[in-house]
Amino acid sequence: MPKQYRALAVAILAVTVAVASGYARGKEAPTAPGTYKQWGPDIDTITIVKTLKLSDYDNVIVMPFDTSKTPMPDKSEKSYESVKSALDSYTESLVEALRDELKGKSVKQSSSSSKSARTLIIRGSVDDISPGSRAKRYVGGFGAGAAGNKTSGQIVDAKSGAVLIRFTQERRSAGTWKFAGGNDKQVMRDSIHAMGQDIAHMLEVFK
Numbered sequence: 001m002p003k004q005y006r007a008l009a010v011a012i013l014a015v016t017v018a019v020a021s022g023y024a025r026g027k028e029a030p031t032a033p034g035t036y037k038q039w040g041p042d043i044d045t046i047t048i049v050k051t052l053k054l055s056d057y058d059n060v061i062v063m064p065f066d067t068s069k070t071p072m073p074d075k076s077e078k079s080y081e082s083v084k085s086a087l088d089s090y091t092e093s094l095v096e097a098l099r100d101e102l103k104g105k106s107v108k109q110s111s112s113s114s115k116s117a118r119t120l121i122i123r124g125s126v127d128d129i130s131p132g133s134r135a136k137r138y139v140g141g142f143g144a145g146a147a148g149n150k151t152s153g154q155i156v157d158a159k160s161g162a163v164l165i166r167f168t169q170e171r172r173s174a175g176t177w178k179f180a181g182g183n184d185k186q187v188m189r190d191s192i193h194a195m196g197q198d199i200a201h202m203l204e205v206f207k
Contacts, residue, residue: 041201047166059119066125086188097196124153131184147187148172
């Protein structure tokens with residue numbers, strides 16, 4: 001096949017794939033009870049126990065995410081302190097992202113549960129967190145050496161105590177726009193912010 005036709009064929013294929021992906025992402029996410037993978041706005045796994053309406057809630061309380069079982073690097077490793085710092089501020093970083101995304105909602109961090117009406121509680125645990133590799137981010141780009149985190153969480157109706165949603169999600173950040181790929185702490189924080197955005201976008205599906 002002549003070079004110009006080969007290039008045209010590749011371009012057509014790329015456009016076709018992009019359009020198909022756009023249709024897939026544009027499909028309305030199911031909100032009926034059930035367990036779904038690759039759901040809605042890029043959520044890895046979600047179990048909808050009971051359908052909710054976000055408009056029924058004014059307040060969102062984020063309880064401290066459990067980091068007691070999160071795998072840690074050895075204390076002798078260079079990344080130990082940056083990973084510890086990222087975990088220590090994990091919930092705070094989540095709240096910042098949720099507050100920016102959930103317009104019109106009061107989003108607060110609290111170490112105590114609530115029984116208030118019109119309130120959602122977000123709680124969970126950090127299953128994994130990784131600083132990636134700054135050297136690979138700097139040299140490789142295109143996702144090489146990305147930092148990331150994985151969490152398992154629940155969305156709870158505060159008044160009844162009923163679990164409405166369970167989810168697991170992993171989010172990565174490549175530090176693409178940061179000088180020299182960004183330091184480990186910065187890029188892990190970015191991945192946690194992205195996790196908060198994912199949770200907000202998940203809730204927004206339940207209009």
